[in-house]
Amino acid sequence: MMAPFWLCALLLSLEAAMSAHADMNLDCRPGSVTLVWTESRSEVDPSLFRLGNCFPSSFSGQEAVFNVDLNDCNFRRLVTSDKLIYTNDLTYISHPDSLILSFNHLVVCTYERPKDWYPLIYSPVFDTYGEGDLEFHIRIMNDDFSGPAESTSFPLGSIIPIKATVEQKTHQPLLLLLEECVASTTAELQQDSSIYPIIDNKGCLLDSKISRSRFEPRQKSSEIQLSLQAFKFALGEEVVIHCKLLAWDPSLLDHTKKACHYVKDYGWELLDNPGYNNLCDCCESSCKSRRTRSTVLGKHGRVQKAVLGPITITDVKS
Structure with missing residues (x-):
């Protein structure tokens, strides 16, 4: 020690x-x-x-x-x-x-330096793009995001705290984004699955335009926290949330690599730097990459599908 x-x-x-x-x-x-x-x-x-x-x-x-x-x-x-x-x-x-x-x-x-301290062999000191696999996690949290939720049942209109993380290991520090999230009543999405869109258009929190849903200020670049207002979809049934998580080079944000939510009486806001809110302009239309070739699975980042739930949204009407 x-x-x-x-x-x-x-x-x-x-x-x-x-x-x-x-x-x-x-x-x-x-x-x-x-x-x-x-x-x-x-x-x-x-x-x-x-x-x-x-x-x-x-x-x-x-x-x-x-x-x-x-x-x-x-x-x-x-x-x-x-x-x-x-x-x-x-x-x-x-x-x-x-x-x-x-x-x-x-x-x-x-x-x-303690007399009995010796560096670990091959302990990385400088930033590198490591070859080890990234580990993604997503879970329902308690009200202040300090620990896991005690219940997965939420009254309609209440806030569902969601936290996603990526363990970076030997990789260069990456920015974690939620590229897409939809709610469904099925554990696997099918073409005929009934869905409720939450995040779409490469990182646009669509639900924030009609609710109190929002991204919370980041604590770490490798984490993203979402306060999702419980929505009117499949009330009383088990609901599963399907997401695409994206770990990406923070210096390469563009219209397709971003986290945007809608602020009432203001407009679309970029989570990581409001000075570049113009990256969110396409949330009202279609967010397409200007690059001719995708590099998502290259050295700049990684995409991972994840399933959250099931949760139950209950009707508060008496």
Whole structure:
């Protein structure tokens, strides 16, 4: 077992000094990091900060908070004779029309190397496209997404929390998307199956136009959370939700690789960066790739079919 760390932390900037408009607190603990970035500029959107490939654990006002493990978020590790040095990049991705330019800061946590610590053989340090299989999961969660649901029966109009994840193993960090989801009364979809469309058109949450359904802010790029309002379909019967999950290179989003939901009195919004809401414009028509050849099963990502349920939606009328 790894001996206790003696802890110290450094924060270095790509600039000469920390921005006068911000304050950052970094707490490097054995095996994990807490980073709090506080901005004075009201134009800065804290949801657009990233620590490596991780989204903020929470954000409010002008503050972004990350509570992460050193094995996550694409931390890089450098081993010297007496030190373990973990580095990462805190990045702000600004809107295209924002007056605030994108920027990043280098985050460094330095620990004394325990005398009995040795690196694992072939432990990957740099990003690579691994050959190992990706593992996808999808499940019904409790109200705050902290654990599995205790019941699979939902009153009409209530919220069904759904969480999908992908275990990335040796792959480069990927963004998990829900490409398509439909509800049916059958465990296998047939041509004559009666269905209720939920997500279609390559990531458009169609149900959000007529309900309170929405994608929740991401906690990790490898997870996606959906608050789905229980719909009027096959009331009282067992319903199965069929989905296509897509793990994709986050730098290659386009009209066919996205997560969009409809916001009342505003329009379609892109989950991962509202500054590129134009990727959702096709949700009212047809979202087609401009590429002549699909690369979904290539090195950039993977598609996986998944079945969720059965669940039962009950009529609340007395």
